[in-house]
Amino acid sequence: MLLEISDLSAGYGTKTVISGVSLTLEPGQILALLGHNGAGKTTTLKAVMGLLPARSGTIRFDGNAIGGMSVAGRVGAGIRLLPEGRGIFPDLSVADNIDVVAAQNVSGASPMFRPADIYRLFPVLDERRTTRAGSMSGGQQQMLALGLAILGTPRCLLLDEPSIGLAPNLVERLFQQFHEICKSHGVGAVLVEQNVAAALKIADRVVIMNNGAIVFDGLPEDARQTNVWDYF
Ligand SMILES: Nc1ncnc2c1ncn2[C@@H]1O[C@H](COP(=O)(O)OP(=O)(O)OP(=O)(O)O)[C@@H](O)[C@H]1O
Ligand SMILES: [Mg+2]
Numbered sequence: 599m600l601l602e603i604s605d606l607s608a609g610y611g612t613k614t615v616i617s618g619v620s621l622t623l624e625p626g627q628i629l630a631l632l633g634h635n636g637a638g639k640t641t642t643l644k645a646v647m648g649l650l651p652a653r654s655g656t657i658r659f660d661g662n663a664i665g666g667m668s669v670a671g672r673v674g675a676g677i678r679l680l681p682e683g684r685g686i687f688p689d690l691s692v693a694d695n696i697d698v699v700a701a702q703n704v705s706g707a708s709p710m711f712r713p714a715d716i717y718r719l720f721p722v723l724d725e726r727r728t729t730r731a732g733s734m735s736g737g738q739q740q741m742l743a744l745g746l747a748i749l750g751t752p753r754c755l756l757l758d759e760p761s762i763g764l765a766p767n768l769v770e771r772l773f774q775q776f777h778e779i780c781k782s783h784g785v786g787a788v789l790v791e792q793n794v795a796a797a798l799k800i801a802d803r804v805v806i807m808n809n810g811a812i813v814f815d816g817l818p819e820d821a822r823q824t825n826v827w828d829y830f
Contacts, residue, residue: 603656606620615810616638623787628802630791639807648664684739711752737768757789758790804818
């Protein structure tokens, strides 16, 4: 098991916003984490990344509890968050974005993805190496964000609404590429999405949250047949 969350609760200030959250993720598996606004999806990803302390419960990565591990330690272990909004440096060029992150992440004998691999996966970034990242289109910025998230050796990607603001055909392309990366490299992923149809196309499993708790965990085809869609 790559990631195992058991009975997790987390929140802000005096407010607990997720509780009793349990889920598992295997290498190469894509888990779509769905639910309406405020359900607790981002909070769950933040707790896994270590940006928010778990109030109770355990998070295991590769079988080891990581509750005491720093964010940097988790990144080093291969957990990567593509945050809500765009995880890029808008004022740096495309190449500088990639080089800055590569300097932190591309270590060890044979990283899975070096800068050259990112340019190969996303040729548009190659063409725009010297372009200021923040001046690119939304889709191009999102490709850069995904490229930055996978630099080095990612093992577990946490993607928070990567399709937001993208044209449907671009979402399809980006998700196909993302699917290919996960399957060919055994990278597990938790994909938080409002674009339910696009997420279900590439998901192996679906978890639906409502009000800080999980209300469905199963196969995409079973999710389609239940009444969980009432939660949207
Ligand atoms: N920084 C914060 N401080 C206080 N409360 C917060 C904070 N961030 C989120 N919350 C609250 O926690 C709850 C869950 O929010 P969260 O961002 O996890 O939802 P979400 O499922 O990601 O929603 P969305 O689809 O809108 O991104 C909400 O009620 C929200 O108001
Ligand atoms: Mg969110």
